[in-house]
Amino acid sequence: MAPDEADRDGKTAPSYARAGVDLDHDEGFVAEIARIARSTFRPEVLSGIGGFAGLFKTPDRYRDPILVASADGVGTKLKLAAQLGRWDTIGIDCVAMVVNDLVVQGAEPLVFLDYVAMGRLDTKIAADALRGVAEGCRRAGCALLGGETATMPGTYAEGDLELVGFGVGVVERDKVVDGSTISEGDVIVGIGSNGVHSNGFSLVRAILEQGERAGSVDLWAEVEELNGSLASALLAPTRIYVKPVLNLIRDFSIKGIVHVTGGGFDGNVPRVLPKGVRARIDLGSWPRPPVFGWLQRAGEITDTEMLRVFNCGIGMILVIPPDQTDDVLERLQGLGERAYRIGVIERRQPDDAPMHYVRARRTE
Helix, strand or coil: CCCCCECCCCCECCCCCCCCCCHHHHHCCHHHHHHHHHCCCCCCECCCCCCCCCCECCCCCCCCEEEEEEEEECCCHHHHHHHHCCCCCHHHHHHHHHHHHHHCCCCEEEEEEEEEEECCCCHHHHHHHHHHHHHHHHHHCCEEEEEEEEECECCECCCCEEEEEEEEEEEEHHHCCCCCCCCCCCEEEEEECCCCCCCCHHHHHHHHHHHHHHCCCCCCCEEHHHCEEHHHHHHCCCCCCHHHHHHHHHHCCCCEEEECCCCHHHHHHHHHCCCCEEEEEEECCCCCCHHHHHHHHHHCCCHHHHHHHCCCCEEEEEEECHHHHHHHHHHHHHCCCCEEEEEEEEECCCCCCCEEEEECCCCC
């Protein structure tokens, strides 16, 4: 019996489309995905979009290649994007969260795959998100090799979208950055963020909801200290640090790299520290983007909580030998990055925490 024919009792038989999944509608989107992805392809791509899996050749210049893999998502920033009806930047967030995690190991991102799910596929929303993914891939120099677009009625609310990314990179075995050589006296360099990136948005949304109930928050209103609207400041996409960090790895002794994501400073810096040392972070040694001051005041958040949740203006951290500090800072500034000496590695006593903070004069 055809899907739309009546059964023997005169009732309409169930069909996949009636259950919420329109195959004709969804499959027609594959050609659009292929068009979006094509602009990201590298010479090593051996397959197109639409197969069961993507094929990719390891670049010939690697002598002893180690593959590095990572997965991450945009998180609850998606809820704010849905509230504001803005989907054009979250794809960049998705790529950034993955490729920044790859490059901290010294890896060059090669390929990226996305997972997009909605209750009912809205091709405009999905295309906007995927165009952002493609832009993120171009910024990172990796290929959008494939992915999955899922229609899941009853799982996601109308208009909601889930966006997750998966990436693979490559690094020479003797060039892996793992923090194992970090020692007392090494310098901590921070590379500036452009805002909240894609972490801490459960707290951000709680602050916004509190302000909206009190009538003190209008997301689209111009805020003088932000040089624009709160919406624009919060949706600013996560910085992608791949190209400047790879540039530094090529010419300098980068001992450890930290992507400051969920968990802020406290949750990420200790991950690269070997036994016997701790990190001293000099608070005030870098300027914070104004959005952090707004959030801290609006939510009455303590300094301690800010550092545990947000990047507070530093999106990537490098640990380097002290004699390379000036050259690394000069190189980063030449590459258009805002970079600061934000701390030092110290000897750790048995009862010491893995990191501590001191107050320093602000660098403007």
